[in-house]
Amino acid sequence: MKKFFVVLAILFVGILLAGCTSQPAAPVATATPTPAPTTVVTTAAPTTVPTTEVVVVVVNETPNATPTPTPTPRPTFTFTFNNDLTITPDPSIVYVKEGTKVIWVNADEFKPHGVQAINMQTGAYFGGMDTVTVEYGKPLEVIFDKEGAYDYKTVFQQEMDCKLIVTK
Secondary structure, eight states: OHHHHHHHHHHHHHHHHHHHSOOOOOOOOOOOOOOOOOOOOOOOOOOOOOOOOOOOOOOOOOTTOOOOOOOOOOOEEEEEEOTTSOEESOOSEEEEETTEEEEEEEOOTTSOEEEEESSHHHHHHHTSSSEEEEOBTOOEEEEEOSOEEEEEEEESSSOEEEEEEEEO
16 A cells, blocks of 8 residues: 555656646637728818908098107207316317207216306206206206207306306
């Protein structure tokens, strides 16, 4: 009986070993879809229906229309009070056209500068006969709209007599 168990054990081990070896498996067949028959349906092209379009033309007419004139730029002339107590350009006698905006600029951040009218005609443009201080960063702008000679003087630095002649 012992021999029987030994043979049975060997047979059992042999079966186990036979199951451990692998053989290449046969390829699995994959289903390929067969194309279904297609039915071709022909449809007639749609008929284009002409559309009617109404065009409205609006004409705006302004009776007696006058073109607006483009304003011409106002000419300017600038005097600058400098740190070295000079004025550029030299203000002794300066000619400008009527309607020119004359600008006095204080470029000297350390000293005040100003202008003062010498006669009533100039005083009308400077707001009177008092001294007009031109502060640093705040220019004085005056539009001389009448022909004539305007006398003034510079103050708070070397005083200078100046003349502004306005021509047509």
